[in-house]
Amino acid sequence: MRATVIYAPKDIRIQEVPDPQITEPGDAIVRVTHACICGSDLWAYQGVAGREPGQRIGHEFLGVVEAVGPGVATLRPGQTVVAPFVWSDGTCEFCREGLQTSCPVGGFWGQVGSDGGQGEAVRVPVADGTLVALPDGLDDATLVKVLALADVMSTGHHAARAAGARPGATVAVVGDGAVGLCGVLAARRLGAERIIALGRHASRTAIARRFGATDVIAERGDEAIAAVQELTGGTGAHAVIEAVGTEESMRTAIGAARDGGFVGYVGVPHGGPAGVEIGQMFDRNVGLRGGVAPARAYIPELLADVLAGTLDASPVFDMSVGLAGVPQGYAAMNDRSALKVLIRP
Amino acid sequence: MRATVIYAPKDIRIQEVPDPQITEPGDAIVRVTHACICGSDLWAYQGVAGREPGQRIGHEFLGVVEAVGPGVATLRPGQTVVAPFVWSDGTCEFCREGLQTSCPVGGFWGQVGSDGGQGEAVRVPVADGTLVALPDGLDDATLVKVLALADVMSTGHHAARAAGARPGATVAVVGDGAVGLCGVLAARRLGAERIIALGRHASRTAIARRFGATDVIAERGDEAIAAVQELTGGTGAHAVIEAVGTEESMRTAIGAARDGGFVGYVGVPHGGPAGVEIGQMFDRNVGLRGGVAPARAYIPELLADVLAGTLDASPVFDMSVGLAGVPQGYAAMNDRSALKVLIRP
Numbered sequence: 001m002r003a004t005v006i007y008a009p010k011d012i013r014i015q016e017v018p019d020p021q022i023t024e025p026g027d028a029i030v031r032v033t034h035a036c037i038c039g040s041d042l043w044a045y046q047g048v049a050g051r052e053p054g055q056r057i058g059h060e061f062l063g064v065v066e067a068v069g070p071g072v073a074t075l076r077p078g079q080t081v082v083a084p085f086v087w088s089d090g091t092c093e094f095c096r097e098g099l100q101t102s103c104p105v106g107g108f109w110g111q112v113g114s115d116g117g118q119g120e121a122v123r124v125p126v127a128d129g130t131l132v133a134l135p136d137g138l139d140d141a142t143l144v145k146v147l148a149l150a151d152v153m154s155t156g157h158h159a160a161r162a163a164g165a166r167p168g169a170t171v172a173v174v175g176d177g178a179v180g181l182c183g184v185l186a187a188r189r190l191g192a193e194r195i196i197a198l199g200r201h202a203s204r205t206a207i208a209r210r211f212g213a214t215d216v217i218a219e220r221g222d223e224a225i226a227a228v229q230e231l232t233g234g235t236g237a238h239a240v241i242e243a244v245g246t247e248e249s250m251r252t253a254i255g256a257a258r259d260g261g262f263v264g265y266v267g268v269p270h271g272g273p274a275g276v277e278i279g280q281m282f283d284r285n286v287g288l289r290g291g292v293a294p295a296r297a298y299i300p301e302l303l304a305d306v307l308a309g310t311l312d313a314s315p316v317f318d319m320s321v322g323l324a325g326v327p328q329g330y331a332a333m334n335d336r337s338a339l340k341v342l343i344r345p
Numbered sequence: 346m347r348a349t350v351i352y353a354p355k356d357i358r359i360q361e362v363p364d365p366q367i368t369e370p371g372d373a374i375v376r377v378t379h380a381c382i383c384g385s386d387l388w389a390y391q392g393v394a395g396r397e398p399g400q401r402i403g404h405e406f407l408g409v410v411e412a413v414g415p416g417v418a419t420l421r422p423g424q425t426v427v428a429p430f431v432w433s434d435g436t437c438e439f440c441r442e443g444l445q446t447s448c449p450v451g452g453f454w455g456q457v458g459s460d461g462g463q464g465e466a467v468r469v470p471v472a473d474g475t476l477v478a479l480p481d482g483l484d485d486a487t488l489v490k491v492l493a494l495a496d497v498m499s500t501g502h503h504a505a506r507a508a509g510a511r512p513g514a515t516v517a518v519v520g521d522g523a524v525g526l527c528g529v530l531a532a533r534r535l536g537a538e539r540i541i542a543l544g545r546h547a548s549r550t551a552i553a554r555r556f557g558a559t560d561v562i563a564e565r566g567d568e569a570i571a572a573v574q575e576l577t578g579g580t581g582a583h584a585v586i587e588a589v590g591t592e593e594s595m596r597t598a599i600g601a602a603r604d605g606g607f608v609g610y611v612g613v614p615h616g617g618p619a620g621v622e623i624g625q626m627f628d629r630n631v632g633l634r635g636g637v638a639p640a641r642a643y644i645p646e647l648l649a650d651v652l653a654g655t656l657d658a659s660p661v662f663d664m665s666v667g668l669a670g671v672p673q674g675y676a677a678m679n680d681r682s683a684l685k686v687l688i689r690p
Contacts, residue, residue, distance in 0.1 A: 093580075094604060099630060102604035162632075235438075250623075259439060259447035262634070269627050273618040278595075282614050282636040285444060287507075289607070289632030 002345075003119025004326050006057045009047030010334075012327045017056070020115055020123035025071030026089075028127035030081060032063040034147045035117045035343040036317065037329050038085075039177045040268050045330050048270060058118025058343075059085040059109040060150035062143060065131075066121065074128045080138065081131040082303075083117070083124060084295035085109065085151040090129025098297035103129075117150075118326055120345045132299045135307070141314070144342065145306045148182070148313035149299045152340065155266045156182025156243070156313070157302060158293030160190055163239035163264030167191030172228050172236075173213070174253045175243030176204040178316040178340040179266060181211055183241040185313055188212030189305070192239070196231055198224050198252070204339060207315050221248060225255035237261065242290070247271030257286045265290040317342040347690075348464025349671050351402045354392030355679075357672045362401070365460055365468035370416030371434075373472035375426060377408040379492045380462045380688040381662065382674050383430075384522045385613050390675050393615055403463025403688075404430040404454040405495035407488060410476075411466065419473045425483065426476040427648075428462070428469060429640035430454060430496040435474025443642035448474075462495075463671055465690045477644045480652070486659070489687065490651045493527070493658035494644050497685065500611045501527025501588070501658070502647060503638030505535055508584035508609030512536030517573050517581075518558070519598045520588030521549040523661040523685040524611060526556055528586040530658055533557030534650070537584070541576055543569050543597070549684060552660050566593060570600035582606065587635070592616030602631045610635040662687040 003017045020029050035058055043049035044057060051057070062082040065075050075081065088095050088103035095103050105126060110116035115123050124130055134146060156179055165171045165187040173183045176199030187195050188211065197208035200218040208216060217227040229236055238261045242253035245267025253263045254277045265288065281288065305311035319338040321329045322345070329341035348362045365374050380403055388394035389402060396402070407427040410420050420426065433440050433448035440448050450471060455461035460468050469475055479491060501524055510516045510532040518528045521544030532540050533556065542553035545563040553561060562572040574581055583606045587598035590612025598608045599622045610633065626633065650656035664683040666674045667690070674686035 097605065099605040102629060260442065260444040265627070269623045273621040273623045276618040276621045276623055278614045278618045278621055281633075282610070284447060285634070285636035285639075287632060287634030288626075289630070289634070291627040291630040294630075 001120040002323055004057050004116060006044055006051050006055055007053045010045060012045065012330050014323050014326055017119070020121050022067055022069045023123065024125060025069040026126045026128060027069040028065055028072055028075055028124045028131065029067040030063040030083065030122050030124055031066045032061045032117065032120060032122060032345050034063070034143055035061040035345060036147060037118070037333055037341040037343065038151055039179060041330070042334055043268065043270065045334060052112055055112055056110045056114065056116030056119065058116040060147065061117035061122060062147045062150065068127065072127050075131060075133060080134045080136070082134060082146050082150055082299065083131055084154065084299060086296070087125050087130040088296055089126040095129060098294055100294045100296040101292045118343055120323070130296065132303065142306065144314045144317060145312050146303065148316065149295065149302050149306065151295060152178045152316060153182045153185070153302060153313040154295035154298045155179050155293040157186040157298050159183045159241040159243060159264040159266040159290055160186035161264065162262065162290035163241050164262045165190040165192045165239045168193050169238040170194040170196065170232055171239045171241065172196040172198065172256045173241045173243065174198050174249050174256070175267060176201060176208065177243060180241065180243035181207050181316055182313050183243050184208050184213050185211040187241070189311065196228055196237060210315060221252055222255070224252050228256040232258070235259070239264065243267050245270050247275035250275030251277055254281060254286055259284040259286065262287040262289060266293060316340045320344065346465040347668055349402050349461060351389055351396050351400055352398045355390060357390065357675050359668050359671060362464070365466050367412060367414045368468065369470060370414040371471045371473060372414040373410055373417055373420055373469045373476065374412040375408040375428065375467050375469055376411045377406045377462065377465060377467060377690050379408070379488055380406040380690060381492060382463070382678055382686040382688065383496055384524060386675070387679055388613065388615065390679060397457055400457055401455045401459065401461030401464065403461040405492065406462035406467060407492045407495065413472065417472050420476060420478060425479045425481070427479060427491050427495055427644065428476055429499065429644060431640070432470050432475040433641055434471040440474060443639055445639045445641040446637045463688055465668070475641065477648065487651065489659045489662060490657050491648065493661065494640065494647050494651065496640060497523045497661060498527045498530070498647060498658040499640035499643045500524050500638040502531040502643050504528045504586040504588055504609040504611040504635055505531035506609065507607065507635035508586050509607045510535040510537045510584045513538050514583040515539040515541065515577055516584045516586065517541040517543065517601045518586045518588065519543050519594050519601070520612060521546060521553065522588060525586065525588035526552050526661055527658050528588050529553050529558050530556040532586070534656065541573055541582060555660060566597055567600070569597050573601040577603070580604070584609065588612050590615050592620035595620030596622055599626060599631055604629040604631065607632040607634060611638060661685045665689065
């Protein structure tokens with residue numbers, strides 16, 4: 001089959017790789033119909049996150065079950081399924097608690113030795129625990145909405161929950177990438193009264209408004225903190241979503257939080273702890289929680305809303321490519337001419 | 346009157362200072378009958394936290410109302426009262442939400458221009474909001490138990506709540522000072538099933554056991570993390586109390602937390618963010634919350650238990666002095682020959 005392979009920073013290739021095979025009884029093979037490129041894939045593309053030359057890439061996909069191992073109980077060939085960005089067995093104590101990202105047998109698509117989501121097919125370990133089966137007959141537009149649950153929308157939801165978005169709350173969102181925008185949508189879904197999006201790209205702030213942002217501010221850093229305070233009577237936002245992962249974004253998020261509030265962070269931290277203003281957090285009782293989102297825990301709840309027509313994160317996809325177009329997709333996201341790239345292998 | 350004054354590191358003096366006067370309508374004057382020395386006072390004593398030469402010190406006290414300003418509605422001379430370590434107006438939105446430490450008119454006893462708790466009397470601003478009146482006729486032993494609510498027990502409670510101590514949980518406590526020990530007591534009070542105290546001083550671990558610790562480990566750093574994991578089937582503690590405030594203690598606390606758990610931190614952070622292992626927190630969804638404890642919010646609830654005879658943190662006081670003995674009290678806490686020093690001015 002053909003799949004996306006990363007060799008070095010900015011060296012993304014589409015090439016022939018071995019067809020996936022059932023190797024464990026709990027495996028399934030999924031033929032990928034929809035995949036996409038994540039902002040976090042750019043860390044590898046830019047060389048900030050290391051990869052082995054020849055490693056697969058891509059961790060968001062949806063497709064049709066092609067084969068299942070003898071130990072798979074709940075899935076059958078022909079079913080359409082969506083995969084969260086981490087596989088998990090569904091039976092361990094962490095999975096039962098809804099923190100499938102800490103499953104001891106779990107792993108990330110594209111890690112060494114596994115298939116990536118940006119290819120024609122994927123071997124899915126512990127398929128019963130990992131995959132979520134979809135109703136038959138969904139149209140393409142709906143499938144694109146469901147694809148967003150594999151990571152970006154689930155991650156926005158995780159950030160919004162971690163930040164404490166709730167009815168009546170003011171939520172500020174640091175980061176106008178696809179995850180930040182999904183954080184806006186998640187905050188609105190959780191009942192936030194006011195949602196302040198930080199961003200300066202007109203095409204992105206337009207999506208933020210569409211997703212529920214009541215205010216948009218273009219400032220950054222200390223000026224952004226001051227702007228959030230001005231909009232909130234001097235006190236800051238009850239809940240702040242940090243969806244970037246740099247030292248500056250973390251510092252901005254903490255500064256924009258109201259005393260006693262939370263920063264919910266989902267940007268993979270590449271700034272180290274330097275931006276975690278612990279003295280300020282201490283004095284003002286600002287909490288910090290979040291991390292890698294247990295998408296598997298959230299997909300059933302969010303899927304229900306997608307199928308009911310009340311949740312649609314698909315506007316974050318503003319470019320669509322076939323598998324051959326994936327390298328151009330990376331380049332477009334890297335130069336910010338694309339927000340998020342949909343792939344139809 | 347006489348009061349404790351700090352001039353420089355290790356230069357603590359008892360001297361004559363002006364008697365406190367009512368200067369604002371909401372003031373009260375409290376004649377101090379019981380005070381104490383806090384572990385955080387040692388940061389000033391050691392010169393780690395700066396103080397102006399001649400600044401007062403001490404922020405935990407209990408005493409009798411001597412006079413009230415014309416704007417005081419709820420207090421009258423002769424009442425015995427306990428003060429939380431921060432004054433607050435009781436009417437602003439933060440006070441109403443139970444985060445009195447963020448009251449815009451609030452302040453700390455001993456800050457420049459204010460009286461400290463380690464003296465014969467204190468001018469109490471916004472007395473209606475700040476002071477908690479006690480029933481008449483409490484005996485001395487009970488008053489000592491109540492004094493602990495001014496800071497150390499309320500701070501231990503804040504840490505335990507922030508960490509998520511709850512029925513059935515395993516709680517680990519980093520720090521065997523008075524706050525850490527009160528964290529043990531608070532965790533037990535909140536129903537924790539298992540409480541692992543980190544400490545190596547026999548007199549302190551004995552108190553930890555008495556306060557409810559089910560396990561005591563003497564290791565530090567990575568070895569302490571390994572010991573907590575071994576006691577918890579490899580997963581770590583649901584809730585970790587960080588009651589020291591150094592880079593190493595924060596790193597230990599985060600490492601000892603179970604995936605998805607919380608570190609509740611109340612040690613004044615003197616290590617900066619270096620020990621905040623944000624990458625590990627992200628991968629394992631470990632949250633961090635806490636800070637300066639809103640003792641004023643907790644005193645009524647904890648006081649009820651003290652008066653009911655079910656809460657007694659007074660074993661943390663292992664040395665008692667008059668005002669003249671305060672410098673010796675600092676020296677004893679600084680060389681760890683005393684855990685916490687009670688003062689009867």
